[in-house]
Amino acid sequence: MPHRTFFWFFFPSGLAMLLFIGLPIISSFFQSLHIEPEQILMEVEKCDPFGCKTETKVDIEATTKLQEEQPLGRFNGLGTYGDRNHLALNEIKEAWTNSSSIAEFTDILLNLPFYKALLFTLTFCFAVTPPVVVLGFIVALSVNTITKSLKGPTIFGVILPMIVTPLIGSLVLFWMIDAKGILGSFIQFLFDDPNLSLKSSSQLTWITLIIYGIWHNTPFAFVVFYAALQTVPQDPIEAAIIDGASRYERVRHIVIPHLYPVATFIILICLMDNFRVLEPIIGFAAEGVAQSLSWMIYNDLRSENKMLFGSAGATSMLTIIGVAILLTPVLIRTWREFRTER
Amino acid sequence: MKKLLIALLFTFVSTSAYAGGHSPCGVTDGSIKILANEFTTYRIFMDEVKSCAGPSADFSVTHSVDHNKLQVAALSANPAEFSAKLVTNGSITTLMNDNLIRPLDDLVAKYGSALQDNQKIVIDGKIYAIAFMANAQHLWYRESILNDLGIAVPSTYEEVIAAAEKIKASGKMANPYAGAFKSGWNLGQEFVNMYLGHGGDFFKAGTAEVSVNNAKGVAALNMLKRLTEVSNPDFLTQDTNAVKEEWESGNVALMHVWNSGAASLLDDEGDQAIKADTRLANSPTVGGGSKPATTLWWDGFGIATNTSDENAEASFRALLGAATSTEMANANPNATIWLIDGYSPGDTAGPVVDAANRGATPYPSLPYMSLLHGALSTELVEFLQGNESAEKALADVEAAYVAKATEQGFL
Numbered sequence: 034m035p036h037r038t039f040f041w042f043f044f045p046s047g048l049a050m051l052l053f054i055g056l057p058i059i060s061s062f063f064q065s066l067h068i069e070p071e072q073i074l075m076e077v078e079k080c081d082p083f084g085c086k087t088e089t090k091v092d093i094e095a096t097t098k099l100q101e102e103q104p105l106g107r108f109n110g111l112g113t114y115g116d117r118n119h120l121a122l123n124e125i126k127e128a129w130t131n132s133s134s135i136a137e138f139t140d141i142l143l144n145l146p147f148y149k150a151l152l153f154t155l156t157f158c159f160a161v162t163p164p165v166v167v168l169g170f171i172v173a174l175s176v177n178t179i180t181k182s183l184k185g186p187t188i189f190g191v192i193l194p195m196i197v198t199p200l201i202g203s204l205v206l207f208w209m210i211d212a213k214g215i216l217g218s219f220i221q222f223l224f225d226d227p228n229l230s231l232k233s234s235s236q237l238t239w240i241t242l243i244i245y246g247i248w249h250n251t252p253f254a255f256v257v258f259y260a261a262l263q264t265v266p267q268d269p270i271e272a273a274i275i276d277g278a279s280r281y282e283r284v285r286h287i288v289i290p291h292l293y294p295v296a297t298f299i300i301l302i303c304l305m306d307n308f309r310v311l312e313p314i315i316g317f318a319a320e321g322v323a324q325s326l327s328w329m330i331y332n333d334l335r336s337e338n339k340m341l342f343g344s345a346g347a348t349s350m351l352t353i354i355g356v357a358i359l360l361t362p363v364l365i366r367t368w369r370e371f372r373t374e375r
Numbered sequence: 376m377k378k379l380l381i382a383l384l385f386t387f388v389s390t391s392a393y394a395g396g397h398s399p400c401g402v403t404d405g406s407i408k409i410l411a412n413e414f415t416t417y418r419i420f421m422d423e424v425k426s427c428a429g430p431s432a433d434f435s436v437t438h439s440v441d442h443n444k445l446q447v448a449a450l451s452a453n454p455a456e457f458s459a460k461l462v463t464n465g466s467i468t469t470l471m472n473d474n475l476i477r478p479l480d481d482l483v484a485k486y487g488s489a490l491q492d493n494q495k496i497v498i499d500g501k502i503y504a505i506a507f508m509a510n511a512q513h514l515w516y517r518e519s520i521l522n523d524l525g526i527a528v529p530s531t532y533e534e535v536i537a538a539a540e541k542i543k544a545s546g547k548m549a550n551p552y553a554g555a556f557k558s559g560w561n562l563g564q565e566f567v568n569m570y571l572g573h574g575g576d577f578f579k580a581g582t583a584e585v586s587v588n589n590a591k592g593v594a595a596l597n598m599l600k601r602l603t604e605v606s607n608p609d610f611l612t613q614d615t616n617a618v619k620e621e622w623e624s625g626n627v628a629l630m631h632v633w634n635s636g637a638a639s640l641l642d643d644e645g646d647q648a649i650k651a652d653t654r655l656a657n658s659p660t661v662g663g664g665s666k667p668a669t670t671l672w673w674d675g676f677g678i679a680t681n682t683s684d685e686n687a688e689a690s691f692r693a694l695l696g697a698a699t700s701t702e703m704a705n706a707n708p709n710a711t712i713w714l715i716d717g718y719s720p721g722d723t724a725g726p727v728v729d730a731a732n733r734g735a736t737p738y739p740s741l742p743y744m745s746l747l748h749g750a751l752s753t754e755l756v757e758f759l760q761g762n763e764s765a766e767k768a769l770a771d772v773e774a775a776y777v778a779k780a781t782e783q784g785f786l
Contacts, residue, residue, distance in 0.1 A: 069784040072472075072742065074583075077499035081464060082506050082673045082714055083737045089581070090498065091472045091742045107784070118778040144763065144771065146753075212609065228549065233608035235760065318612040321558030321756035335444040336749040339473060343782055 058353065065113055065346030067106035069339070070099040106343065113347040120351070121145045147351070150324040156239065157310050157325065158359070161246035162303040166296055168247065169254020174284065176255070177262050188259070195252035203316025206245055235322040242323055245313050250306070254299045261295040262288070294370065301363050308356050326352045398429025400696035405689030406433035409676075410449060411461040413438040414616070415638035416508065416711045417674075420461075423703040427696030432689070440614065442466075443560065450475040455681040459690040462504050462677045465748075467496070468740045476503055476677035482691045489699040491716050496675060506675035507698040508711040510635050511735065512568060513658040513669060513726035517628040517649070520547060528654075532572075532598055532661040532668065535629055539605035542628050552602055553618045553630040556610040556759070563751035564670075568631075569595035571736050572661040572668020583743045583785040585776045588769035594662050596758055596765040603759055611756060625649050631658070631669075637723040638710040657729045667730050670738040673714070743785045750775040 034042070073095040079088045100106075115122040128141040142148050176187055194202065209216040210231045221229050231237045265288055273283050311327035314320060320328065326348060333345035407428055411417050421436050428434045437457070439445060443466050449456040450470065462470065470476045478501040483490065487505075496504040514535070516528060521538065524545055529535040535552065542551040555561035570577070575591035578584060603610050607621065619636055621627045623645045634655075641650055658667035676694045678687045697703060701717035708721030712728075720728075738744075750772045758768035780786045 068782045071784045074742065074785075076581075078497075079499075079740065080495070080497040081737070082493045082509055083671055083731065085497075089741055090468075093471070093474045097474060113782065116778045116781070117774050124774075144757075144767070146775065212607075228608060230608045232612050233610075235762075318557065320753070321562075321611045322760070324753075332753070334448075335441075336745075339447055339469070339783060341779065341782055344779070 058349075061346040061349045063105065063346075064342050065350055066108060066110060066343075068109045068113065068343045069106050070096070070103050071107070072096055073099070109343065113343045114351070117145065118344060119147050119347050121147060146324070146329065147326075147348075150326050150329050151355070153239070153323050154308055154310065154325045154327075154355075157243060157246060158304055158307040160243045161250060161307050162300060164247045165250040165254050165303055166299055168251045169299065170258050170292070170296075172251065172255045173258035173262055174288075176259060191255055192252040194249050195256075199249060199312035200316050202249060203245055203313040206241075207317045210241060232318070238317065238319050238322050242310075242313050242317060242319060245317070246307060246310065249313075250303055254303070257295055257299055258292060261292050265291050294367075297363060297367055297370075301360060301367075304359050304363070305356055308359060309352070326355065398427070398432055398693075400427040400429070400692045402428045402432050402689045402692050405683070405685035405687075406458065407435070407686070407690045407693050408457045409436040409459045409461065409690070409694070410442055410446060410457040411436060411438050412442045413440045414633075414635060415642070416635040416707075417461065419638065419703070419707050419710050420507065420697055423697035423700050424693050427700070428689070428693035432693065434693070440616070443469075446470060447473060447475065450679050450681065453681040454683065455679040457679060458682040458686040459676055459678050459694060461674060463510075463672050463674050463738075464740050465672065465738045465745075467504055467675075467677060468742055469745050470677060471498065471503065472742050475680055477680045477687065478503060479505065479678060479691065482678075482688065482695075486692055486695055489716065490695075491714065494675070494698065494714050496673070504675040504677040505695065505698050506673040506714050508635070508674045508713050509727055509731075510633055510672045510674060510711055511658065511669050511727045511730045512564075512631055512633050513667075513730060514656040515622070515630045515632060515636070515640075516654050516656055517652050518654045519652050520551075520628040523547075528656050529629070530657065530659055532569075532602070532659045535659055536601050536605060539602075539629055543605060548626065548628055550605060550607040550626065551628040552605040553607065553613070553621050553627040553632075554602060554610075555613060555615040555618050555632065556599075556603060556606065557614040557617070558611050558756050559614075559752045560748065561614050562611075562755055562759075563748040565599055566595060566751050566755060567738070567748065568668045568670060569598055569661060571670060572664055572666060574664055574666065577739060577744065577747055578741065583780055585747055585773050585780075587747075588766065588773050592769045593765040596755070596768060598661055599755075600759060600765075611759070622653075623649060634723065634727045635711040638707070641709055641723070655723055655726050657726050657733075658735065666734045666736065669730055669735050671727070671731055671735050672738055674711075743780055743783075746779045746783065746785070747772075747776050750779065 073092040074089050075092040076087050077090045078085060079090070114120055117124055124145060125142065128138055132138040132141060143152055172191055176184065176191065179187060208214050211217045212221065212230050217231060220231065221227055231241050269287050270283055273287060278286070309327045310325045311331060314323055314325060314328050330345045330348045330352070333341040333348065409421070409424070411421065417438065421438070425434055425436070442461075446460055446466065447469060450460065451473065460470065460476070462476070467476070480502050483495065483502050490505065494506045495502045496506055514529065520542060521528065524541055526538045526541055529538050539552040542548055554565055556565060570587065570592060573591040573595050575587065575589070575595065577587060579586055607613065607626070613621070615632055615636070618627070618630055618632055619640060622630055622640060625646065637655070640653055658669040660666065661668045676698070678691055699715060701715055704713035704715040704718035708719065709723045712720060712724045754771040754775050755768055757763045758765055777786060
């Protein structure tokens with residue numbers, strides 16, 4: 034394609050990306066450098082059904098005036114990034130000098146909100162993605178071999194977990210794994226332990242979330258693999274059959290190498306998606322034991338008080354950096370393959 | 376012919392709509408959009424508001440347990456998504472901080488003659504909200520179970536735990552106690568109750584400097600831990616509504632939930648045997664203190680700043696109609712304690728009145744309290760799961776609060 038044609042072809046989506054992705058990112062970045070202006074407090078008399086007393090209140094007039102002078106808030110530089118609720122630089126430095134062993138240091142580190150969330154997010158990413166790729170591939174292979182008349186309904190059944198809205202899907206499962214739900218009581222029966230509850234311990238909640246993630250993401254891998262399977266050249270397969278290759282050997286030596294770039298693509302998308310995990314945490318009411326980076330942003334904007342824009346902006350930036358770091362190896366690999374193919 | 380029929384039908388429909396358009400509260404124009412918490416008493420109140428607004432009014436109400444999380448975003452927009460918000464002494468401060476609810480003095484002067492003085496929430500000389508009910512958390516128990524085992528009604532948390540352990544040992548119930556321990560607002564509230572019960576102060580007087588990492592805080596946390604040990608192991612996922620379901624399923628013999636829970640626990644739905652066995656008791660004290668470990672709440676309504684005067688007036692009149700409806704209050708005497716003139720309290724009012732008489736503290740209406748409540752919501756979980764010490768958990772709460780309060784400009 035000539036560069037000129039490509040430019041005009043790409044221009045509309047490029048513009049949309051700039052407007053709806055690029056600019057918001059830049060704006061979040063600027064917001065993350067600022068904190069709210071100082072709140073002016075005053076003592077006022079306050080009366081309610083339980084009586085009158087003097088209480089502290091925000092002086093609205095004075096504070097509004099400050100806000101109008103500095104609509105973005107006070108400039109704080111990278112202060113928000115380094116504070117205890119984000120990278121916690123001071124806390125880490127202190128922990129490093131004061132802790133006597135690596136284990137103690139790790140303990141302190143993983144007690145800080147950002148690192149706690151990062152640990153869960155990464156665990157989720159790396160526990161969900163490989164099974165999704167493998168399962169998606171196996172399901173695609175199986176669906177590809179069944180008779181034509183059954184294919185339609187089977188495909189619909191297989192992609193159902195992806196069609197169900199994540200929040201609804203996780204809520205349905207949340208009720209099913211309840212101690213009185215169908216899955217919950219079956220598991221109790223299976224392990225012969227009437228007090229076993231999937232919701233009560235962090236480890237079991239993590240495992241539940243990961244299984245949910247696999248369940249929800251597999252259809253995506255399936256769809257892509259299934260489409261790619263239709264492009265596998267038939268000649269080498271027929272040749273292999275004539276040479277007496279078993280089904281396993283055909284898959285191993287012809288199909289898998291053909292699907293390799295597709296697998297890279299799926300890994301890329303899955304890692305990216307799973308790094309932003311949020312809905313299952315809300316659906317499973319798992320906020321207490323499993324926090325992700327996206328949940329931190331959600332919590333900053335939806336906590337009891339004013340929205341903490343600076344804090345949410347900083348976490349967003351750190352998430353973007355995280356995604357970039359995570360994807361670098363895969364991208365480098367794709368680039369190399371692209372170069373050698375040329 | 377067909378056209379004539381349509382024309383006739385149209386006239387009929389429009390006249391009937393016109394005929395039904397009478398509004399008992401005199402709402403003529405303006406739209407009424409209300410954001411409210413979700414529980415039965417609010418539903419009763421909202422039904423009254425709706426009938427007061429009249430059938431032709433542009434009326435809608437959004438009930439959500441996440442109302443506190445939605446309110447700032449929804450009311451900051453201009454025009455605001457809602458014209459009115461049901462507020463409590465906990466949530467009003469947040470709205471006041473951002474100037475999101477308007478003073479109501481002129482509307483009260485115009486229409487509020489039926490209001491009692493204690494319904495007016497006056498801050499710095501201006502009325503910002505109209506209260507219609509009072510609420511508090513207190514103890515509930517199953518009479519037959521306590522009687523069978525010869526347990527006296529607990530009046531301290533130490534006795535609650537002894538009673539729960541006895542019920543557990545008898546094999547009647549595996550997890551006899553329940554409280555709303557869901558990580559988030561509910562869990563924070565349980566700590567607030569217990570800490571106040573120990574006589575603690577959240578802040579150094581007159582400042583936004585937090586101080587919960589002390590002996591009282593540790594004692595409060597240890598008490599919560601012991602309560603969760605006699606609760607359902609899923610306690611971290613159970614909010615008030617889930618606890619009430621546990622109660623109605625007969626899995627629980629002792630619980631500490633809201634007085635307004637009577638509206639759904641003592642209604643004609645569900646297992647009537649459990650209902651007949653349900654008793655209310657005063658909120659227990661803790662650690663030898665004299666104040667019950669609970670907080671007093673009022674519930675009322677505020678009107679959005681960022682809405683037109685027309686919408687504000689319509690919403691005010693409709694809500695006021697319900698907030699002065701003696702009829703509604705006396706038709707549902709046990710739904711809560713109404714602050715409405717002419718209301719004669721039902722037999723469930725006792726525990727709240729008792730809490731007030733014994734000096735229970737109203738939930739602190741401080742501008743930075745919600746930041747601390749938010750920090751409590753997330754940082755206490757690991758302690759309750761046995762993964763860290765009480766001191767460490769409280770130090771985490773303080774650190775999380777300091778970071779948030781600094782960003783918000785309070786420190």
